[in-house]
Amino acid sequence: MQSPPSLYIVPTPIGNLADITQRAIDVLAMVDVVAAEDTRHSSVLLNHLQIKANLLALHDHNEQQRADALIARVQQGQSVALISDAGTPLISDPGYHLVTRCREAGVPVIPLPGPCAAITALSASGLPTDRFTFEGFLPAKEKARDDRLTELMDETRTLIFYESPRRLLDSVQAIARLYGERQLVVARELTKTFESFQSLPAPAMAGWLAADTNRCRGEIVLMVAGAKPDPEAIPSEALRTLALLQKELPLKRAAALTAEIHGLKKNALYKLGLEQASVCSDGA
Numbered sequence: 001m002q003s004p005p006s007l008y009i010v011p012t013p014i015g016n017l018a019d020i021t022q023r024a025i026d027v028l029a030m031v032d033v034v035a036a037e038d039t040r041h042s043s044v045l046l047n048h049l050q051i052k053a054n055l056l057a058l059h060d061h062n063e064q065q066r067a068d069a070l071i072a073r074v075q076q077g078q079s080v081a082l083i084s085d086a087g088t089p090l091i092s093d094p095g096y097h098l099v100t101r102c103r104e105a106g107v108p109v110i111p112l113p114g115p116c117a118a119i120t121a122l123s124a125s126g127l128p129t130d131r132f133t134f135e136g137f138l139p140a141k142e143k144a145r146d147d148r149l150t151e152l153m154d155e156t157r158t159l160i161f162y163e164s165p166r167r168l169l170d171s172v173q174a175i176a177r178l179y180g181e182r183q184l185v186v187a188r189e190l191t192k193t194f195e196s197f198q199s200l201p202a203p204a205m206a207g208w209l210a211a212d213t214n215r216c217r218g219e220i221v222l223m224v225a226g227a228k229p230d231p232e233a234i235p236s237e238a239l240r241t242l243a244l245l246q247k248e249l250p251l252k253r254a255a256a257l258t259a260e261i262h263g264l265k266k267n268a269l270y271k272l273g274l275e276q277a278s279v280c281s282d283g284a
Helices: 020-030 040-049 063-075 096-105 117-123 142-151 165-179 202-210 238-245 249-261 265-283
Strands: 007-009 033-036 055-057 080-083 109-111 132-137 160-163 183-188 198-199 220-224
Touching: 007 096, 020 080, 020 096, 033 040, 033 063, 040 055, 055 063, 080 249, 096 109, 096 198, 117 160, 117 183, 117 220, 160 165, 165 183, 165 202, 165 220, 165 265, 183 202, 238 249, 238 265, 249 265
Parallel strands: 007 080, 007 109, 033 055, 033 080, 132 160
Antiparallel strands: 160 220, 183 198, 183 220
8 A cells, every 4th residue: 555645764874785775765766756965975876776866955054945845745745755865864964844844734754764873883882772862963162062071971871972083083082081981982984894893991092093093084973881870979960059059158058959959968968068168278
């Protein structure tokens, strides 16, 4: 039974062209329009598959303008496939606005399973896979990157990032500075000829990357082991709250309010505040 006119989310290979599914090939051959992040890049794949497709560019700069036109096509009886340069569309790639508008307009959206660099890398990383969080690309600017890493410092799940070759070393050095000896895994060129995995503590990983610039080349997935939970540790968010309240309130009151906000023991916060005050007075 043929599906009604729909938007299909079609994953494409992240390196090895043999990884495309038969269902993806069938959909790409069947639809009326293929919306691609880069039409020149996608035409190579379609030519390899011997599919003559009506390609339409859909990228970050034109997605909002193109979305309504594509929805109109589906409403007029055509089917559209959305593909990215590699992997599953929308995962650090364009398509979110289009899918959201389709849902709002009642247009069917049919996702196909398939390649995804983040999941492929995680499966072979040796890091815990039962709980993880995908964070996309870290911010390009140093302060924004460090702020994001600081926000994630207490995260106990495995962290997964995409990173560019020119920023990889800087990001690993920042993680080493902020997270200490946390275990990292760098996965490069997944499914390709020079696929590699390297697993090291953050400071050692920074040194390993710095020793050979070739180690920063290619398509990269950076994974970070989650923080080990310490039942006695006070979360960094609570520490920030305590520091802010202490600027306006006596320590005892600041500790009590912080404990109430974050569900912690006020005595532990009060003791920490006294210790910090003692350190400051000793350094004065």
